[in-house]
Amino acid sequence: MTNARPKKVLAVASAGGHWVQLLRLRPALTNATVIYATTNRGLKHQVSDAPFHVVRDANRWDKWGMLVMLFQVCWLVLRVRPDVVITTGAAPGYFAIRFGRMLGAKTLWLDSIANSEELSHSGKLAGKVAHAWLTQWPELASSATSVDESGFQPGRERRRAARRRMERRRPEHHGAVL
């Protein structure tokens, strides 16, 4: 069967190391229509003529900035309606995964290679929502699968069980950006 149309991928990362790592995944995106989002307008030239969006940068102590970023990311996800969200972090990627999943996108979090001994704060949060949750360090990964196949399950008990599974979840390792 041939695909009707290429998958629409929203690729999100904060400027800096997260963004550098995201761009190193580009060969994985060649069959898709990619829409990029980051936190620094000046990076546009690095993705040539691909659609490129900018959201506000903020860290978790900048509550106002974080709120603005949240709205910008949600608005972007609403407009793009991606089939897939992939991110290397940090906060804007987490928001994109949270909201993207609500709207039916498949979501992938690749934890930064900088987190070599412990997962990042946003990475731990992302592990509770992302379909695929990857670490770049085998030592931080579980051997069991971490791709969440649960989908929608009716019934409070089943939802609770799914939540408990997610709490115990560890990221998978399938390679690194270098």
Add this chain to the structure above:
Amino acid sequence: MIFLTVGTQLHFDRLVRAVDEALATRPQIEVIAQVAEGNYRPSNMQYTPFLEPTVFEKRFEQATHIIGHAGMGTIIQSLLQCKPILIMPRIADLGEQRNDHQLATARRFRGRAGVLVADDEKKLPGELDALLELSESQPIDEFANPQLIAWIRQFIAS
């Protein structure tokens, strides 16, 4: 020319000061620095808080050697261009970063060809001299490793 960068977010005065003070006795070394918004004012190098990405890339390319915080963006960029790099990790207890992931990064990269680590400002001058003895670093591929690329490609397609 050495390009000194502390990354695009937080200042790192401890590193900037250490390099600046080392330059006082090494006037032959030219350093251009991107220092973010710190309080320390270097006197032995040209510096600016931030650079537009295109200018940043140009400085990076012009440099023969890189000095930076132990941030992955800086490290990956150096390795891509085979440039020797000296990194000094930020420490959370000194308010330089949210957590100590840069200490972990420094441990991971120590010993890699072309990558030098100064654990702190006291070690920096010696490592700076060692850096200038190096002419290249062990390069990396242009993109992430093929196994990871294939896995993500499959994830998107399925």
